Amino acid sequence: MIKEMSPEEFYLELPLYSKVSWERTGIFSAAKLLFYVGTIDCFCLECGKPSTFRSERTAIPAELTEESYKRELKKIAAVSPMSGGSIPTKPEPPLIKPDIYLSAFSCGRNYLHKIQFLYKVQNEITVGESKKEETAQFLEKIGQYPSIAELSLPEIKKYRTVVANDVYSDLAKGIGLAAHDVGIGSYVYLRRVFERLIEDAHILAKNNSEWDEDSYQKNSRMAERITALKDYLPEFLVSHSSLYGLLSKGLHELSEEECLKHFQVIRVGIEFILDQEIEAKARRTKIEEASKAINRAVGLVKGNA
Numbered sequence: 001m002i003k004e005m006s007p008e009e010f011y012l013e014l015p016l017y018s019k020v021s022w023e024r025t026g027i028f029s030a031a032k033l034l035f036y037v038g039t040i041d042c043f044c045l046e047c048g049k050p051s052t053f054r055s056e057r058t059a060i061p062a063e064l065t066e067e068s069y070k071r072e073l074k075k076i077a078a079v080s081p082m083s084g085g086s087i088p089t090k091p092e093p094p095l096i097k098p099d100i101y102l103s104a105f106s107c108g109r110n111y112l113h114k115i116q117f118l119y120k121v122q123n124e125i126t127v128g129e130s131k132k133e134e135t136a137q138f139l140e141k142i143g144q145y146p147s148i149a150e151l152s153l154p155e156i157k158k159y160r161t162v163v164a165n166d167v168y169s170d171l172a173k174g175i176g177l178a179a180h181d182v183g184i185g186s187y188v189y190l191r192r193v194f195e196r197l198i199e200d201a202h203i204l205a206k207n208n209s210e211w212d213e214d215s216y217q218k219n220s221r222m223a224e225r226i227t228a229l230k231d232y233l234p235e236f237l238v239s240h241s242s243l244y245g246l247l248s249k250g251l252h253e254l255s256e257e258e259c260l261k262h263f264q265v266i267r268v269g270i271e272f273i274l275d276q277e278i279e280a281k282a283r284r285t286k287i288e289e290a291s292k293a294i295n296r297a298v299g300l301v302k303g304n305a
């Protein structure tokens with residue numbers, strides 16, 4: 001199966017800690033992937049758009065190529081008729097040295113944007129029917145940066161410019177875990193994001209001289225807090241504040257299924273808040289540009305007068 005794997009599948013889709021094994025003759029396909037020389041298409045989190053990444057390797061180790069093995073076989077075939085007596089045994093295909101290997105790729109737009117992968121190669125000794133020990137090999141992906149969840153979530157990439165890095169990372173982790181049916185874990189990450197965004201709205205509200213902080217602090221329930229912050233939160237959240245009552249429940253009160261079910265509600269709430277932030281940011285930029293243009297025009301008129 002390693003023979004059919006594309007470099008994109010090998011690097012971007014293979015989950016952490018899943019094992020890929022191969023027969024001895026599969027070594028050349030495995031080496032081509034592990035020491036891949038070429039490009040893969042992947043979303044670049046730093047450019048904020050799809051890009052082509054080039055591997056930093058320039059060659060597969062010579063002894064692990066099919067060509068060099070074939071040359072070896074030819075040499076032996078050429079030597080054996082003349083050697084008389086014992087016929088040299090056909091060499092087995094080579095093995096990849098058991099070790100940890102790092103594969104790094106650089107973004108085509110900026111070589112400092114990197115994606116990196118770690119693989120561990122191990123030997124497995126089995127005793128075949130002929131009672132002879134046979135060495136098979138397998139590998140595991142043991143690390144990657146950025147995480148699969150972050151790379152596979154371009155649909156939330158538009159929020160990267162309006163939230164802090166740690167908030168974005170929690171959001172990506174939560175969505176990534178939900179994609180793997182991990183209910184409680186995904187819920188915890190999204191809940192952190194949601195509470196953080198509500199707190200951001202609260203900080204904004206406190207700047208208003210008419211804000212009643214004391215009564216806000218008395219509202220410990222999330223639904224009440226959302227209602228109190230109605231001027232700072234999207235209409236959808238305020239009119240559906242009861243949906244967010246669940247956030248006041250302790251984690252121990254929720255089942256895995258409940259968490260997965262409510263995950264979507266929280267995600268929608270987060271997206272509404274962040275969409276509003278994107279709009280506000282675009283409006284601010286437009287106003288700034290307009291006032292700059294007006295100032296320039298006024299300056300020009302005055303200069304001409």
Ligand SMILES: [Zn+2]
Nearest residue numbers: 044047107113
């Ligand atoms: Zn890039």
